[in-house]
Amino acid sequence: xxxxxxxxxxxxxxxxLLRWRLPLLAAVLATLPWIAPSQALAVNILIYGxxxxxxxxxxxxTGLLSFGHAAFLGxxxxxxxxxxxxxxxxxxxxxxxxxxxxxxxxxLIGALSIRSRGIYFSxxxxxxxxxxxxxxxxxxxWTGGENGLRGLTVSRLRVGPFALDFLNPVVxxxxxxxxxxxxxxxxxxxxxxxxxAAIEAIRENEGRALACGFDVRRMKLVAFALSGLVCGxxxxxxxxxxxxxxxDTLYYQTSGLAVMMALLGxxxxxxxxxIGAAIFLLIEDTFSLWTSHWxxxxxxxxxxxxxxxxxxxxxxxIAWHQGRRA
Amino acid sequence: MQLDLIAVQLFTxxxxxxxxxxxxxxxxxxxxxxxxxxxAHGAFYMTGAYAGVFCLAxxxxxxxxxxxxxxxxxxxxxxxxxxLIRPLYGRGPDYPLLLTFGxxxxxxxxxxxxxxxxxxxxxxxxxxxxxxxxxGLGYFPAxxxxxxxxxxxxxxLLWLLLERTRYGLIIxxxxxxxxxxxxxxxxxxxxxxLVFGLGTGLAALAGLLAAPMRSVNPEMGVAVLxxxxxxxxxxxxxxxxxxxxxxxLVGIVVSLTALWMPQMSTISMFALMTLVLLIRPQGxxxxxxxx
Numbered sequence: 151x152x153x154x155x156x157x158x159x160x161x162x163x164x165x166x167l168l169r170w171r172l173p174l175l176a177a178v179l180a181t182l183p184w185i186a187p188s189q190a191l192a193v194n195i196l197i198y199g200x201x202x203x204x205x206x207x208x209x210x211x212t213g214l215l216s217f218g219h220a221a222f223l224g225x226x227x228x229x230x231x232x233x234x235x236x237x238x239x240x241x242x243x244x245x246x247x248x249x250x251x252x253x254x255x256x257x258l259i260g261a262l263s264i265r266s267r268g269i270y271f272s273x274x275x276x277x278x279x280x281x282x283x284x285x286x287x288x289x290x291x292w293t294g295g296e297n298g299l300r301g302l303t304v305s306r307l308r309v310g311p312f313a314l315d316f317l318n319p320v321v322x323x324x325x326x327x328x329x330x331x332x333x334x335x336x337x338x339x340x341x342x343x344x345x346x347a348a349i350e351a352i353r354e355n356e357g358r359a360l361a362c363g364f365d366v367r368r369m370k371l372v373a374f375a376l377s378g379l380v381c382g383x384x385x386x387x388x389x390x391x392x393x394x395x396x397x398d399t400l401y402y403q404t405s406g407l408a409v410m411m412a413l414l415g416x417x418x419x420x421x422x423x424x425i426g427a428a429i430f431l432l433i434e435d436t437f438s439l440w441t442s443h444w445x446x447x448x449x450x451x452x453x454x455x456x457x458x459x460x461x462x463x464x465x466x467x468i469a470w471h472q473g474r475r476a
Numbered sequence: 477m478q479l480d481l482i483a484v485q486l487f488t489x490x491x492x493x494x495x496x497x498x499x500x501x502x503x504x505x506x507x508x509x510x511x512x513x514x515x516a517h518g519a520f521y522m523t524g525a526y527a528g529v530f531c532l533a534x535x536x537x538x539x540x541x542x543x544x545x546x547x548x549x550x551x552x553x554x555x556x557x558x559x560l561i562r563p564l565y566g567r568g569p570d571y572p573l574l575l576t577f578g579x580x581x582x583x584x585x586x587x588x589x590x591x592x593x594x595x596x597x598x599x600x601x602x603x604x605x606x607x608x609x610x611x612g613l614g615y616f617p618a619x620x621x622x623x624x625x626x627x628x629x630x631x632x633l634l635w636l637l638l639e640r641t642r643y644g645l646i647i648x649x650x651x652x653x654x655x656x657x658x659x660x661x662x663x664x665x666x667x668x669x670l671v672f673g674l675g676t677g678l679a680a681l682a683g684l685l686a687a688p689m690r691s692v693n694p695e696m697g698v699a700v701l702x703x704x705x706x707x708x709x710x711x712x713x714x715x716x717x718x719x720x721x722x723x724x725l726v727g728i729v730v731s732l733t734a735l736w737m738p739q740m741s742t743i744s745m746f747a748l749m750t751l752v753l754l755i756r757p758q759g760x761x762x763x764x765x766x767x
């Protein structure tokens with residue numbers, strides 16, 4: 151039972167898809183407001199897709215199952231919210247502060263939790279994220295405590311000489327879209343770089359990666375920090391979108407959300423987390439119309455996915471495609 | 477600071493710690509044997525408390541509930557292992573973890589459907605309603621003494637089971653090398669089944685015992701799952717002694733911080749965990765990081 155923590159093995163992806171993954175995803179996301187059942191759902195897919203993608207960098211690519219990513223989504227959201235509502239900083243600076251706060255937190259939590267391995271890692275990340283939750287809960291002068299952080303409505307975005315009407319849902323969507331695509335572009339570059347290959351080597355066999363001369367600890371920490379930065383951006387965008395930061399952003403369930411979305415779509419694939427986020431949010435949207443107990447269905451579907459579709463929807467499609475060609 | 481205040485708070489800490497001990501030992505036994513981190517452990521704890529509410533409503537007898545609840549939820553655990561977790565062996569430790577996480581969702585929602593989303597009252601059984609007043613030292617509620625006694629008894633029984641019986645020998649051998657055990661002709665799948673049932677039964681017992689002390693609601697399992705993890709990380713995964721000592725330690729630390737710095741009491745256990753991680757990443761009684 152000393153097997154390395156086994157993240158789902160993604161099949162080798164078709165080269166064509168590998169090259170076009172970013173334009174493909176950007177194109178789908180650009181048309182999303184017209185395909186999705188509602189505007190609100192489209193924005194949520196954008197934000198939570200980015201959140202799950204950031205998580206996936208650590209889980210799917212590096213093989214570290216974190217149960218504490220709510221801390222980074224929350225740090226991004228609270229960082230941005232506090233900068234806007236308490237410090238009166240402009241929207242762009244506020245996003246930068248949120249992302250930076252999340253990065254710093256990720257380095258702190260990462261440095262502590264990568265001291266432990268495998269299953270221990272999941273427990274430690276969960277516990278540390280819960281600590282962040284309790285701290286935010288207590289520090290209500292800054293965070294608003296139980297009621298969440300309010301009063302950060304941004305109605306106009308100043309960009310040089312122009313001002314964008316952020317209350318217009320279409321403008322709002324495409325502003326957030328711009329940030330998400332930029333982050334995905336950066337992430338795609340990182341995954342294509344030697345660093346991307348190295349973290350996948352750590353996932354496949356940590357001992358071997360170490361023997362090959364990689365500084366495994368440092369790479370894990372860098373992956374953790376990058377993952378935190380991406381999730382922090384998702385949090386910052388969520389704060390701008392909602393105009394409030396609910397305390398639940400930091401809760402255990404939010405960490406689980408990233409896990410469920412990444413696994414449903416396909417961990418270790420680039421498009422998987424977005425597909426997972428879309429599936430999850432669609433299920434929530436559909437079932438919550440006729441029952442308040444929609445979580446029962448989400449839980450059951452997740453259990454079925456773990457049992458019968460461990461590669462997730464997108465991962466299974468890729469594997470099926472490979473199988474047909476072989 | 478008066479001595480009596482500290483004594484009473486220390487006692488409260490030990491009672492709280494007793495619940496942690498039961499929880500983390502169930503978690504630890506399951507992990508030690510099956511290599512599964514049970515993320516539904518908090519949900520089983522919560523179901524235990526609700527099964528207690530149900531038993532009390534039907535029979536009105538706390539002692540009956542005390543005997544029936546661990547058996548009932550233990551049986552539920554047997555079903556979960558047999559039909560949901562068993563298909564996942566050999567796929568790496570992440571999958572059972574993810575599955576039990578989803579199971580936690582389902583259990584919480586099922587309880588919400590059956591009992592409603594609001595909290596439930598759970599009275600201290602009348603026989604244990606009083607307390608003992610020690611002159612100059614303070615007042616000690618009988619129910620908390622009872623919780624401590626039951627936990628001590630369970631620990632003793634578990635120790636006897638593991639160290640002094642044939643079954644214990646099989647369990648310990650299975651934790652070390654399941655393959656050899658099956659080569660020797662023992663049905664390892666059955667051992668795993670029973671161990672999972674035992675672990676969930678212990679979680680349910682913890683939930684029932686905690687019900688009169690902490691509130692009963694569908695979300696009660698979430699906080700407690702994290703607390704059990706903290707205890708297990710501090711004590712060292714797979715170590716019974718570690719779980720017992722760390723459980724008591726965390727209980728005492730939490731209630732003593734509640735005395736001096738009330739707003740820090742939920743945070744103190746995490747600080748303790750961080751400290752242990754920095755000094756001994758494998759936990760106080762852990763055996764290295766091989767897993």
